[in-house]
Amino acid sequence: MKNITFQVDDFICPSCVQKIEKVMSTQPGVNEVKVLFNAAKVKIKFDETTGSPEEYEGILTKLGSDVLSKKIS
Amino acid sequence: MKWLSKGKLVSVTGVCIITALVFQFIHFTIMSDIIFWIATILAGYPIAKNAFQAITLKVISIELLVTVAVIGALFIGEYSESAAVTFLFILGSYLEHRTLEKTRSSLKSLLDLAPLEARIVKDGKEEIIAAEDVQEKDILFIHSGEKVPADGRVIDGEAHVNEAAITGESIPVQKKANDKVFSGTIIDNGYLKVEAQKVGEDTTFSKILQLVEEAQDTKAKTQKFIEKFATYYTPSILVLSIGVFIITRDIRLALTFLVISCPGALVISAPVSIVAGIGNGAKRGILIKGGEITERAAKLSIIAFDKTGTLTVGKPQVAAIKTIEITENELLAVSAKAESFSEHHLARAILDEAAKKGVASNEKPENFQVFKGMGVIASIDGNSWLIGNRKMMAHNQVKINDDIEQYVYNEEVRGRTAVMIANGQQLKGIISISDRIRPEAAETIRLLKKAGKKVIMLTGDNERTAATVAAEVGISDYFAGLLPEQKVAKIKELQASGLMVGMVGDGINDAPAIATADVGIAMGGAGTDAAMETADIILMADRMEKLPFTLNLAQATVRNMQQNMFFAVSIVILLLVGVLSKTVFLASGMLIHELSVLIVILNAIRLLKFKSTGRSPINTNTNVFVTIPNQK
Numbered sequence: 001m002k003n004i005t006f007q008v009d010d011f012i013c014p015s016c017v018q019k020i021e022k023v024m025s026t027q028p029g030v031n032e033v034k035v036l037f038n039a040a041k042v043k044i045k046f047d048e049t050t051g052s053p054e055e056y057e058g059i060l061t062k063l064g065s066d067v068l069s070k071k072i073s
Numbered sequence: 074m075k076w077l078s079k080g081k082l083v084s085v086t087g088v089c090i091i092t093a094l095v096f097q098f099i100h101f102t103i104m105s106d107i108i109f110w111i112a113t114i115l116a117g118y119p120i121a122k123n124a125f126q127a128i129t130l131k132v133i134s135i136e137l138l139v140t141v142a143v144i145g146a147l148f149i150g151e152y153s154e155s156a157a158v159t160f161l162f163i164l165g166s167y168l169e170h171r172t173l174e175k176t177r178s179s180l181k182s183l184l185d186l187a188p189l190e191a192r193i194v195k196d197g198k199e200e201i202i203a204a205e206d207v208q209e210k211d212i213l214f215i216h217s218g219e220k221v222p223a224d225g226r227v228i229d230g231e232a233h234v235n236e237a238a239i240t241g242e243s244i245p246v247q248k249k250a251n252d253k254v255f256s257g258t259i260i261d262n263g264y265l266k267v268e269a270q271k272v273g274e275d276t277t278f279s280k281i282l283q284l285v286e287e288a289q290d291t292k293a294k295t296q297k298f299i300e301k302f303a304t305y306y307t308p309s310i311l312v313l314s315i316g317v318f319i320i321t322r323d324i325r326l327a328l329t330f331l332v333i334s335c336p337g338a339l340v341i342s343a344p345v346s347i348v349a350g351i352g353n354g355a356k357r358g359i360l361i362k363g364g365e366i367t368e369r370a371a372k373l374s375i376i377a378f379d380k381t382g383t384l385t386v387g388k389p390q391v392a393a394i395k396t397i398e399i400t401e402n403e404l405l406a407v408s409a410k411a412e413s414f415s416e417h418h419l420a421r422a423i424l425d426e427a428a429k430k431g432v433a434s435n436e437k438p439e440n441f442q443v444f445k446g447m448g449v450i451a452s453i454d455g456n457s458w459l460i461g462n463r464k465m466m467a468h469n470q471v472k473i474n475d476d477i478e479q480y481v482y483n484e485e486v487r488g489r490t491a492v493m494i495a496n497g498q499q500l501k502g503i504i505s506i507s508d509r510i511r512p513e514a515a516e517t518i519r520l521l522k523k524a525g526k527k528v529i530m531l532t533g534d535n536e537r538t539a540a541t542v543a544a545e546v547g548i549s550d551y552f553a554g555l556l557p558e559q560k561v562a563k564i565k566e567l568q569a570s571g572l573m574v575g576m577v578g579d580g581i582n583d584a585p586a587i588a589t590a591d592v593g594i595a596m597g598g599a600g601t602d603a604a605m606e607t608a609d610i611i612l613m614a615d616r617m618e619k620l621p622f623t624l625n626l627a628q629a630t631v632r633n634m635q636q637n638m639f640f641a642v643s644i645v646i647l648l649l650v651g652v653l654s655k656t657v658f659l660a661s662g663m664l665i666h667e668l669s670v671l672i673v674i675l676n677a678i679r680l681l682k683f684k685s686t687g688r689s690p691i692n693t694n695t696n697v698f699v700t701i702p703n704q705k
Contacts, residue, residue: 010170010173016134018300018304019127019132022132023130023131023132036287036290037290037344038177038180038286038289038344038348039177039180039290041286059130061126062126062127062130063126063127063130063132063134064123064126064127
């Protein structure tokens with residue numbers, strides 16, 4: 001299990017938070033998703049053997065949140 | 074979304090719409106229609122793109138609904154409406170982005186205080202490295218005007234340090250050898266050599282940032298309810314829109330529903346207030362751990378204070394020693410030895426005094442036992458020594474004559490704590506320990522009472538000392554001689570009688586009580602991880618007078634949240650009524666919607682400027698240094 005934190009461009013509408021939570025949790029390898037609306041961060045706990053951070057980043061972009069930086073721990 | 078180009082896009086579209094309106098005014102309809110089209114496509118493209126991308130992930134987004142509404146409007150020839158809707162949508166999100174940034178500015182300004190570089194000594198040479206590369210045990214040099222790059226202990230030098238990053242207090246604090254310094258604080262003048270103890274994510278500064286970040290996203294109760302409501306809002310509006318279309322065949326009406334289907338103001342109403350409120354506190358060294366705690370703090374009816382270290386300074390000192398057939402130094406030496414394992418603050422006073430008199434030793438006692446709320450028993454050179462209070466002596470049949478009783482009584486009336494020392498059943502002496510009452514305590518209590526709060530004191534100390542301190546600070550209800558679990562029981566009892574209880578302590582000795590209270594408040598949280606973990610509200614500076622402001626801020630935040638929610642709900646009702654009565658159409662629907670979101674955000678921004686009212690200046694004169702800051 002690994003953690004990745006994406007710092008994204010500010011969220012505007014909190015409904016996008018629910019969207020991201022919903023979509024992300026169905027992605028392969030994702031174990032837990034936490035979206036911090038105010039801090040504009042998306043924290044994902046994922047299994048590095050089945051999930052790929054690049055893919056997650058692509059999905060965030062598709063959902064209209066530009067990724068500014070990411071940190072894997 | 075690239076916001077820079079977004080700003081440009083907004084202005085270009087705006088100009089288009091104005092031009093089109095001018096053409097419309099001179100009845101050059103074809104030209105105005107063409108320009109409206111251009112504006113719609115310009116502003117609509119990013120919206121449609123977002124909508125399409127979300128669709129590929131099986132998400133029905135607000136952008137999609139707006140896109141459908143706009144295509145519908147073009148279809149029925151409402152070109153000005155379609156242009157206005159797309160323009161207002163991107164203008165709205167642009168402005169919301171800018172204003173939301175402001176509500177989060179507190180955290181950003183805290184982030185800006187993070188240290189960037191460190192001056193360390195490697196192989197006898199000074200070099201500058203990135204602050205995040207500092208390792209534990211590194212020796213750091215910090216000069217005037219520089220930031221402390223890690224938490225650590227001063228080994229050499231002397232300086233005045235501005236600890237605003239941690240405590241919110243800008244008055245510089247004097248630091249010398251053995252003092253603790255914190256990452257993010259700035260040396261005002263002087264020079265320090267520091268041994269790094271906590272680095273990276275473990276520093277107090279990093280912990281504050283994480284805590285505030287998490288807190289701002291901890292939902293308030295009301296918010297959870299609103300969010301549930303919002304989850305159903307969009308789908309129900311959609312169903313309504315389709316239903317209306319089937320029944321009335323009124324395409325304009327159906328499209329308008331789509332435009333107002335985002336519950337923006339509603340969902341954002343609570344979080345923006347919480348962010349602004351918590352942010353305001355964080356800048357002043359007040360950490361409130363989230364929305365729900367803010368709500369509870371606003372409703373507190375009774376505040377319980379611990380005595381030692383909370384109402385008093387918490388630096389107990391030996392004030393007098395009475396001996397019986399033993400010398401003062403012998404008594405001190407044996408007491409210090411017996412207490413050497415003790416965590417108790419009274420033990421610390423005895424150990425300090427022994428060290429001062431030069432009678433401290435490194436010998437450890439055998440069979441050391443702590444009796445909570447009574448004292449300790451330890452064996453020294455085969456003799457059993459008892460150190461503790463009256464309960465301890467009574468429990469072990471130590472004889473106490475009338476003279477001694479009188480002496481203890483007098484000491485306690487003076488607000489001192491009398492610690493009795495006995496060898497077996499023979500009383501050998503009494504060490505009186507006193508602790509200064511905080512200069513700001515009485516005024517703080519007065520303000521709390523003025524705000525309609527009940528105030529009580531809970532202490533493990535004896536009745537008479539408690540009475541003296543309580544009288545001095547203006548607390549009429551106090552409970553003395555309490556064991557930690559009795560403090561907890563007392564709080565539960567108050568809660569059972571329907572009161573919201575706040576407990577103020579130092580967060581270390583009274584962790585159970587702080588955890589039990591509806592709102593646990595720890596003072597002097599800087600550098601004490603335990604306090605930061607157990608308490609709901611942490612006052613980083615060891616300054617009690619921040620307490621009334623903290624409660625005022627919580628109330629102001631809750632008020633702000635209620636205003637926002639009331640406003641947002643009213644707007645939803647207004648929009649629905651307006652749409653159904655056909656007074657609100659596409660453009661006006663979008664306008665009202667975007668405006669309501671902005672107003673909610675702007676209302677929350679007012680909280681950032683919230684300052685306490687009616688605070689009389691409290692003199693806490695601790696050799697104040699007046700320095701002219703060379704930076705804003």
